[in-house]
Amino acid sequence: QGPNMRSPGGGFLGWFAIKFMGKVNPQSVQEGIRRLDLQAEDTFVELGAGHGAGLSAIAEMETSPKRIVCVEISERFRATLRKTIASLPKELPIEVHGEDCKKMPYLENESVDKIFGLNVVYFLDPLPVYLEEIHRVLKTGGFVSFGGKFGFPPTDTKEFINIEPDAIIDAMKKAGFDVSREEIHRVLKTGGFVSFG
Template structure:
């Protein structure tokens, strides 16, 4: 029961003690993943960049610093109202200047036009999506031809979560997600091991082909 409760809060944090604790977990566990995903995206100053499942907004902050050209724009999607409001507060300056737009939305229903996004990144979240193939198609839909997507995770932690039944089924497996990306129209789908200080993490890369 506890594993199920924790899994639900990781998937969809709410205004609760457990949700608050999850937000602290994101800062401790996800910040290094967020920063590396941003770095590996190779963001250019005039890109349109989208973060999926942005949580409290640490990755958004890191990406915003790189979008220095007037055309540069940052988009964020998270279907937790709690995380949406937390990130909106963190990014209020960029939002007020029209530099960033955040949506409280399901991934598949995100209100972003087709072929408009240069770079997409997300961290530690694909295994919470109800349907990996539908999620991959939704990402592919909004990306420009040749656009790059990066997701980061700590596979050792994910495996532990699966053993504890915090994650169920086989969606946590990177190969299952990579197969979904390929079926949606991505190419050059691969996973690489990365090292950041004392932390080993994994990065999945994919390029949108249209």
């Protein structure tokens, strides 16, 4: 199941992963996006944009960022994202990229205000390489928020590498981030929403 959770492919397991994530993630993604307090002058990046629940949340806001970059490595999810974009109630400045976020050449140094990823940090291996790239593109004073269901660690640790919040926090500190942690049980009834800034 692990590879299909990171990047849903074809077949039954890929279909199941997409359906499962479509049921459990949207409310948490939308809450996470709202908490970022996106502004009109922001450049915003969503890592693992999935079904596009984040875009739907942004489309409901009065103001939207000047640039929205969705990074999604799954072709199946990118196809779903394109459908979501076409159905949004207003046009947004959206880019969709399929490359792994360990290299984001389409983003200049210190060009991003806010980065969000729900249920993505588990798969970033090696984590320091990804954090270095995130640090490169983030403006001074910018904000990164990783959310996850850390109350129930997955058993497939071949794919789910980063499952310990304290280890993730330590890696982020080593990469130069100031880090805070918040658990929100009303959003994820059984897990936590971990926010790093």
